[in-house]
Amino acid sequence: MSSGKREQVEIRRTNRIKSLFGKLLGDPMGAIGVLIVASFLIIALFADVIAPYEPNKIDILNKLQGPSLDHLVGTDQLGRDTLSRLIHGTQIALLVAAISIGLAVLIGSVLGAIAGYGPTWLDFIIMLIFDTMRSYPVIMFALAVVVLFGPSLTTIIIIIMATSFPTYGRLMRTQTQTLRKSEYILSAQALGISTPRILLRHILPNTIGPILIVASMDVPFVIALEAGLSFLGLGVRPPTPSWGSILNDGFTYIRNSPWILFSAGAPLILVTIGFTFLGEQLRDVLDPKISKDR
Amino acid sequence: MIKYTIQRILLAVLIIVCAVATMFIMIHAVPGDPVNVMLGPRATPEIKEALRARLHLDQPITTQLFYFFRGLLMGDFGYDLRSNRPVLDIILEQFPHTLILVTSALIVSTIGIPVGRYAAIHRNGTFDRIVGTISVSIIAMPAIVVGLYMLLFFSVELRWFPVIGAGDKNDWLDYLWHLTLPVITISIAWIGYISRIVRASMIEVLSQNHVRMARAFGLPESKVINRYALRIAVLPSITMLGVSVALILSSTVIVEIIFSRPGIGSLLYESVLSRNYPLVMGAVLFSTIFIVAGTTIADLVNAAIDPRLRKEKD
Numbered sequence: 001m002s003s004g005k006r007e008q009v010e011i012r013r014t015n016r017i018k019s020l021f022g023k024l025l026g027d028p029m030g031a032i033g034v035l036i037v038a039s040f041l042i043i044a045l046f047a048d049v050i051a052p053y054e055p056n057k058i059d060i061l062n063k064l065q066g067p068s069l070d071h072l073v074g075t076d077q078l079g080r081d082t083l084s085r086l087i088h089g090t091q092i093a094l095l096v097a098a099i100s101i102g103l104a105v106l107i108g109s110v111l112g113a114i115a116g117y118g119p120t121w122l123d124f125i126i127m128l129i130f131d132t133m134r135s136y137p138v139i140m141f142a143l144a145v146v147v148l149f150g151p152s153l154t155t156i157i158i159i160i161m162a163t164s165f166p167t168y169g170r171l172m173r174t175q176t177q178t179l180r181k182s183e184y185i186l187s188a189q190a191l192g193i194s195t196p197r198i199l200l201r202h203i204l205p206n207t208i209g210p211i212l213i214v215a216s217m218d219v220p221f222v223i224a225l226e227a228g229l230s231f232l233g234l235g236v237r238p239p240t241p242s243w244g245s246i247l248n249d250g251f252t253y254i255r256n257s258p259w260i261l262f263s264a265g266a267p268l269i270l271v272t273i274g275f276t277f278l279g280e281q282l283r284d285v286l287d288p289k290i291s292k293d294r
Numbered sequence: 295m296i297k298y299t300i301q302r303i304l305l306a307v308l309i310i311v312c313a314v315a316t317m318f319i320m321i322h323a324v325p326g327d328p329v330n331v332m333l334g335p336r337a338t339p340e341i342k343e344a345l346r347a348r349l350h351l352d353q354p355i356t357t358q359l360f361y362f363f364r365g366l367l368m369g370d371f372g373y374d375l376r377s378n379r380p381v382l383d384i385i386l387e388q389f390p391h392t393l394i395l396v397t398s399a400l401i402v403s404t405i406g407i408p409v410g411r412y413a414a415i416h417r418n419g420t421f422d423r424i425v426g427t428i429s430v431s432i433i434a435m436p437a438i439v440v441g442l443y444m445l446l447f448f449s450v451e452l453r454w455f456p457v458i459g460a461g462d463k464n465d466w467l468d469y470l471w472h473l474t475l476p477v478i479t480i481s482i483a484w485i486g487y488i489s490r491i492v493r494a495s496m497i498e499v500l501s502q503n504h505v506r507m508a509r510a511f512g513l514p515e516s517k518v519i520n521r522y523a524l525r526i527a528v529l530p531s532i533t534m535l536g537v538s539v540a541l542i543l544s545s546t547v548i549v550e551i552i553f554s555r556p557g558i559g560s561l562l563y564e565s566v567l568s569r570n571y572p573l574v575m576g577a578v579l580f581s582t583i584f585i586v587a588g589t590t591i592a593d594l595v596n597a598a599i600d601p602r603l604r605k606e607k608d
Contacts, residue, residue, distance in 0.1 A: 029427070029430075128308060128309065128312060129312075132312040132313050135309055135540065135586045136540070136578070137540050137541075137543040137547070137578075137581050137585060138540070139544040139545075139547045139548060139559075140559075140577065140578045143547075143562055143578075144317070144566075144575065144578045145320070147569060147571070148320055148323075217434065221434065221436075223436075224437075224438060228436070228548055232551065234566065247438065247439075254445070254446060254450050255450060258450065258451065261442055261446050262443075265442060268436055269439055272431075273431050275434075276431065276434045277431075
């Protein structure tokens with residue numbers, strides 16, 4: 001490929017990304033989604049700058065306070081500033097989601113592609129693995145794993161990865177199966193292009209869209225699972241601030257100081273709405289076949 | 295159909311076997327002696343020896359797996375470490391509470407059907423748009439937040455509903471009253487989900503020939519919609535619920551803990567906290583079997599209603 005052509009391809013690619021963003025922001029739902037997700041990313045990246053207080057700074061004299069100018073959403077049972085803890089909790093939530101979904105997509109895609117492209121018996125075995133993992137109730141499975149291996153951030157990531165890779169695997173398998181019979185893949189095969197290359201260069205790029213949609217919709221579930229486990233005291237260890245452990249503090253002091261619980265639920269709701277709206281809009285933009293009316 | 299049924303049941307059995315084996319391998323992947331993990335550091339050597347013999351831990355792992363499966367087949371899920379009662383007995387005591395919660399939530403979820411029906415008929419109207427936005431927002435709403443907010447607003451602040459427990463079993467009004475918030479917590483997302491599915495399939499069905507035909511024959515619109523369109527449009531959501539037993543059961547665990555209700559979720563949580571190993575494994579395996587059965591039945595019912603599905607999977 002000459003350098004001129006490559007440049008053209010680059011320009012076309014940037015244009016495509018630009019128009020994708022344009023379409024995402026064009027619809028109010030998509031715009032809200034992008035806005036919320038972007039804000040959470042910024043909050044997570046600059047938590048140290050944004051948070052008004054040190055998240056673990058104990059100030060017993062000012063414990064369980066309601067909202068005030070000093071503490072916008074009040075303080076917890078140790079006098080720690082709830083807002084600062086929630087801001088720092090964003091880091092954990094998004095980190096867990098990014099790593100575990102990333103790994104799940106990776107493992108799921110590889111297995112799914114093998115299942116969709118390989119021999120029937122291999123397909124059967126891989127599908128059996130997917131079906132088995134999907135038959136566990138996620139929270140119960142998580143509790144069992146935690147009791148066996150002990151609570152930690154790594155355990156949470158492994159649990160989420162293990163329970164969500166079948167979703168991506170099935171998606172990838174279906175996509176691969178549909179694509180493998182298409183003419184351009186058949187001609188690639190006829191040209192003698194190796195199987196790994198066909199999978200990587202010709203099939204994978206065409207499956208990124210659907211995977212992106214599902215991944216975006218998956219983020220709220222993953223974050224809720226992390227929050228759920230931390231809420232039960234089986235996730236991120238204290239004093240590390242996590243939305244789940246702050247929810248638990250709020251649950252404990254639900255009568256004395258309802259503010260903790262109220263404010264700890266808000267980011268979870270916002271994050272859910274943000275990523276779901278983004279996913280919905282991504283689907284409308286990337287997959288014209290499934291239009292809104294269907 | 296018979297061939298498909300047999301295939302589907304065989305697959306279900308295979309999945310359960312794999313799920314049990316995975317659990318079994320996980321228990322044995324834990325570093326250290328499982329007996330130490332189960333009994334804690336204070337157990338005497340005699341007790342450890344006894345447990346080791348009872349669990350066949352002194353034998354090779356394949357033999358252990360065999361005993362494990364044989365036990366499960368005979369309904370032996372192991373023994374509770376504390377009371378020494380059979381795990382299955384304890385689970386079966388708690389399970390009805392969970393079953394009532396899940397069933398009630400499923401029934402309440404069907405509110406989504408009329409909502410979706412109305413939205414589909416008045417497509418792109420104000421109601422449709424509002425319901426559309428709301429349902430998208432609540433579908434993924436985590437049960438943990440919904441439950442805690444319900445508890446905060448309706449039980450603690452407004453004091454309309456009780457805070458803990460399942461209520462008096464003999465007083466059905468009291469029982470229902472205790473059931474309200476937990477059921478809403480679980481079903482709110484499903485109402486949104488079902489209304490979306492029903493709306494989508496309703497719109498599809500309404501454009502099909504048999505509906506156009508019914509209209510051409512001059513049947514009243516209400517009859518066309520209820521008799522010819524809705525009946526078909528409801529099917530996908532019923533399947534959806536069957537397949538989603540796992541998700542529903544997952545949120546049940548959280549809901550039972552938040553509202554301090556008895557049930558398999560609370561049982562599991564307590565056993566996790568007290569490291570009551572056999573009870574944890576028993577509860578997970580029992581739920582898994584329940585889920586596999588649920589999805590299999592949903593698949594079979596679906597195949598019986600819609601023969602196209604049978605062909606695809608044959």
